[in-house]
Amino acid sequence: MRLKNMVNFKLRLKQSLSLAAPGLLLAGMLSGCATPPPKSSVEDYQAYKQLNDPLEPTNRVFYKVNNTLDQYAMKPVAKGYVHITTQPIRNHVSNFVANISEPERLVNFMAEGQSRDAGTSLVRFLLNSTVGIGGIFDPAAALGYPKTDTDFAMTLAIWGVPPGPYLYLPVFGPSGVRDALNYPAEMYATPMYAAPETDALDDFGYAETGLHLINSRAAYLQPIDQIQATALDPYATFRSLYRQSRDSEVQQIYDRNKLTPPDWVQTPKQ
Amino acid sequence: MYLRRFVLGAAIAAPLLAAVSGAAWAQAVSPDEAKTFINQSGQQLVGIVNGPGSMTQKANQLRLLVNQIVAVDQVGDYVLGRYINVATPAQHQQFQALFHQLLSYNITYQIKAYEGVSFTVNNVMPQGGGVVVDTTITTPGHAPADVGWVVQDVNGQMKIIDVIVAGTSLRITTRNDYAAVITDNGGNVSALLSAMQNQITKIASAQ
Numbered sequence: 119m120r121l122k123n124m125v126n127f128k129l130r131l132k133q134s135l136s137l138a139a140p141g142l143l144l145a146g147m148l149s150g151c152a153t154p155p156p157k158s159s160v161e162d163y164q165a166y167k168q169l170n171d172p173l174e175p176t177n178r179v180f181y182k183v184n185n186t187l188d189q190y191a192m193k194p195v196a197k198g199y200v201h202i203t204t205q206p207i208r209n210h211v212s213n214f215v216a217n218i219s220e221p222e223r224l225v226n227f228m229a230e231g232q233s234r235d236a237g238t239s240l241v242r243f244l245l246n247s248t249v250g251i252g253g254i255f256d257p258a259a260a261l262g263y264p265k266t267d268t269d270f271a272m273t274l275a276i277w278g279v280p281p282g283p284y285l286y287l288p289v290f291g292p293s294g295v296r297d298a299l300n301y302p303a304e305m306y307a308t309p310m311y312a313a314p315e316t317d318a319l320d321d322f323g324y325a326e327t328g329l330h331l332i333n334s335r336a337a338y339l340q341p342i343d344q345i346q347a348t349a350l351d352p353y354a355t356f357r358s359l360y361r362q363s364r365d366s367e368v369q370q371i372y373d374r375n376k377l378t379p380p381d382w383v384q385t386p387k388q
Numbered sequence: 389m390y391l392r393r394f395v396l397g398a399a400i401a402a403p404l405l406a407a408v409s410g411a412a413w414a415q416a417v418s419p420d421e422a423k424t425f426i427n428q429s430g431q432q433l434v435g436i437v438n439g440p441g442s443m444t445q446k447a448n449q450l451r452l453l454v455n456q457i458v459a460v461d462q463v464g465d466y467v468l469g470r471y472i473n474v475a476t477p478a479q480h481q482q483f484q485a486l487f488h489q490l491l492s493y494n495i496t497y498q499i500k501a502y503e504g505v506s507f508t509v510n511n512v513m514p515q516g517g518g519v520v521v522d523t524t525i526t527t528p529g530h531a532p533a534d535v536g537w538v539v540q541d542v543n544g545q546m547k548i549i550d551v552i553v554a555g556t557s558l559r560i561t562t563r564n565d566y567a568a569v570i571t572d573n574g575g576n577v578s579a580l581l582s583a584m585q586n587q588i589t590k591i592a593s594a595q
Contacts (some may be wrong), residue, residue, distance in 0.1 A: 162575065348497065
């Protein structure tokens with residue numbers, strides 16, 4: 119009975135999250151859109167187009183909602199977590215969570231045509247899952263296979279899909295139309311999804327997600343406080359940081375995709 | 389993961405969040421000289437943060453140091469962006485004064501969080517008319533963060549004009565922050581000046 123309930127719950131969760139991004143987009147479009155400046159004021163209109171945040175009024179509402187949730191739930195829990203753990207423990211938790219996502223990165227690197235990165239991802243997963251005791255340790259990095267980021271949205275970016283308007287999602291935070299597609303994609307690209315359904319696996323999945331959220335929030339404690347205290351408009355600051363960071367990550371994939379000659383190739387003397 | 393990296397790094401470099409600008413007049417900078425410049429500046433900064441003295445004394449020392457190593461005026465102009473053409477000379481002057489003041493307060497606000505800070509200088513990469521000096525900054529209880537310092541020749545002197553963290557430029561971030569305030573208030577630069585003044589008052593009362 120419990121198994122059946124859990125399966126139904128998981129299915130409902132997946133369905134609702136898969137529908138969340140387009141649903142929220144639609145809700146935003148229907149409820150609050152920013153008013154564009156007239157095309158006659160060229161500079162203002164260009165700035166508006168460059169900002170690409172037509173749902174800003176709605177996004178700002180969600181930003182406030184998230185702040186309230188964070189203030190009364192996530193932040194106090196994260197502070198307690200920091201109080202009872204050390205930085206090395208938090209690093210191990212981070213390694214463990216990153217290792218679970220490694221197959222997802224492997225698939226995405228393959229889809230992006232990044233064979234070298236895909237190979238690195240594969241070696242990392244095999245090495246860290248075994249020698250690294252389930253990913254708690256990261257011996258692969260020490261052996262010259264450092265972690266490199268990618269996800270489904272970055273794969274779409276490599277395929278030429280534009281980022282689309284900025285979105286600030288409830289609970290999930292800064293995102294975009296393209297990036298929001300990560301959430302449903304991530305659910306189907308974990309080792310837990312591929313394994314046979316069991317109660318223990320479900321419980322592990324929830325525990326892992328919870329730990330990941332708390333560990334990530336704990337890493338942000340000081341930085342988020344700092345940005346909120348020093349920025350004139352924290353919403354705009356987070357939006358700017360998020361966009362630059364995503365653009366940079368896609369650029370890094372392109373930059374890494376430079377062919378280098380093997381060591382045995384002799385370069386002609388100048 | 390990416391969110392963690394950029395937010396962490398952004399905060400670590402935040403004492404200089406308001407301190408960065410593109411300089412069209414920049415001349416070529418030697419990578420080795422830039423590396424030495426960042427190494428010396430970093431040692432001075434670490435010495436002040438970890439050294440003896442009250443918070444006020446440290447804040448004053450840091451303010452002097454930042455004015456020496458950062459092109460604050462040029463950074464201010466960059467941050468004001470296209471609104472520099474909208475602002476009156478008086479508003480521009482007031483903006484620069486507030487910008488300097490806000491920078492000082494932001495630095496003071498964060499001194500305590502960075503006690504025990506250390507850093508190492510890594511690679512140097514050319515960028516535009518200047519160079520980016522990569523460093524790793526470590527603060528106790530936090531994961532190390534990679535921070536790049538963009539150095540250019542400004543009026544014959546080497547100055548920091550931008551801070552790059554996980555691919556995010558802090559001068560662009562600050563410009564977007566300030567532009568949002570102006571845009572939300574119908575393009576009035578006076579709204580930005582009021583917001584900056586309010587921020588100074590808020591931080592001052594919290595200290």
